Amino acid sequence: MLAQPEYRVGALPAVNLNVKLKKDWSINSRIESRQQFENGIHGVVSNREYDYLLTDVSLQVARKIGLNGRVGGGYLLRFGSGELAHRFIQQYAFVQKKSGYRMAHRLMTDQTISNIEDLELRFRYRFTIEVPFSGESVDPGEFYFKGSNEFVNSIQTGVYDLENRFVPLIGYETRRKFKVETGIDYRVDGFFNQSTRHSYWYSLNFFFEI
Amino acid sequence: MARLIYLFFLSFLCFAHIAKAQEKWERESRIPASLVPAKAKQFLDSISGKSKLKWFREESLADTSFEAKFTFHKRRYSVEFSKYGIIEDVEVYMEWEQLSESLRKSIEQVFQQNCLRFKVEKLQVQYSGSHSALIRLFTDNQLATNLERHYEIIVKCTQKGSIDLFEYLFDDQIKSYKASKIVFKNSSHLEY
Structure with missing residues (x-):
């Protein structure tokens, strides 16, 4: 008999700051917190209680490669609920401009060590599309749709898992090139160990560019 | 601890936001x-x-x-x-190979001077002139003699240590040109 899937509902507010440096270099820093409003097992039990889960602070240094690619690496610090984790990140992303939309592909690997869990290794691929509500590209003062789908492969103590993240967002770019995005970050994991979990996060992202 | 980091981050961002207020x-x-x-x-x-x-x-x-x-x-x-x-100009997209060989050679000489390697990504021919001359492009399907012609070319150009896209605008005789580097729109929200 299959176990009933678990679920979580919460919010993922994030602030992202990108700083352009000389000669194709850039620095990206991000802070994101995870807060849970409800969790339980579908059709069995639900628990409506606010729970602050964690905060991630990360810093990545990247360099433009070729015409529209970027390779980067960095460090993420995660803390909350008695956990302190260190994650090392390597990524390659490239963006393609098409008539009326943009597509981005991101390949990422990361290694996480923590005071309460074993080493976790992950390999991720994310596809993102950005479609302006009006015109050929997103200009200041315009809304856009951003949708992404990511496959997160992980291995920890010899156990493999796959997580899928589907994130449809509505964004707005201000006249000062500051962006705000909101939508749902839906995640499903535990495909291979009979403990499937669905997560529904309200996503609110702020992007600043210097 | 988390709150302190948030406050620091947000105050930094507010300053950056004001500093960028003069963008076009x-x-x-x-x-x-x-x-x-x-x-x-x-x-x-x-x-x-x-x-x-x-x-x-x-x-x-x-x-x-x-x-x-x-x-x-x-x-x-x-x-x-x-x-x-009021009509200002007409642009038509063309394939690089559709240009005459002599024109291509003249243009390629310019690219060879400026780039270690190059690849033509897009070509548009711009026509400007009187309203009646421009309408003949579509009605008679022929070029009026009093039309001014320019070539707008997007080229991928490899230079020392960098690859960039440039927009070149050549005059009719390929005697003079303007070149400007194409700056891509920010994409950090697609990459991170």
């Missing part, structure tokens, strides 16, 4: 034909056999203009009008 502003948006000046619509109405017509408005702090994009005889055209509907 441009916007292109798709519009219905009902918002297009009558003169511009009349020009397009006189072209029979066109398809996939789309209207755009381009706004900047200094000016507003209108642009019609459509297909005519299997070629993609773009016609630009002033905010009063």
Whole structure:
């Protein structure tokens, strides 16, 4: 008999700051917190209680490669609920401009060590599309749709898992090139160990560019 | 601890936001034909056999203009009008190989001087002139002698340590040109 899937509902507010440096270099820093409003097992039990889960602070240094690619690496610090984790990140992303939309592909690997869990290794691929509500590209003062789908492969103590993240967002770019995005970050994991979990996060992202 | 980091981050961002207040502003948006000046619509109405017509408005702090994009005889055209509907130029997309060999050689010499390696990504021929001369491009399907012609070329150019896209604008005789580096729109929200 299959176990009933678990679920979580919460919010993922994030602030992202990108700083352009000389000669194709850039620095990206991000802070994101995870807060849970409800969790339980579908059709069995639900628990409506606010729970602050964690905060991630990360810093990545990247360099433009070729015409529209970027390779980067960095460090993420995660803390909350008695956990302190260190994650090392390597990524390659490239963006393609098409008539009326943009597509981005991101390949990422990361290694996480923590005071309460074993080493976790992950390999991720994310596809993102950005479609302006009006015109050929997103200009200041315009809304856009951003949708992404990511496959997160992980291995920890010899156990493999796959997580899928589907994130449809509505964004707005201000006249000062500051962006705000909101939508749902839906995640499903535990495909291979009979403990499937669905997560529904309200996503609110702020992007600043210097 | 988390709150302190948030406060630090947010105060830093507020400062950065104010510092960026002097950016120039441009916007292109798709519009219905009902918002297009009558003169511009009349020009397009006189072209029979066109398809996939789309209207755009381009706004900047200094000016507003209108642009019609459509297909005519299997070629993609773009016609630009002033905010009063006065025609400014006609652009037609072409394949690099469709240019004459002598023109290509002249242009390639310029690219070879400026780039270690290059690849032509896009070519548009720009026609400007009187209203009657421009309309003959579509009605008589031929070039009027009093049309001015320019070549706008997007080229991928490899230079020492970098690969960039450049927009070149050549005059009719390829005697002079302007080149400007194309700056990509920020994409950090797609990469991180």
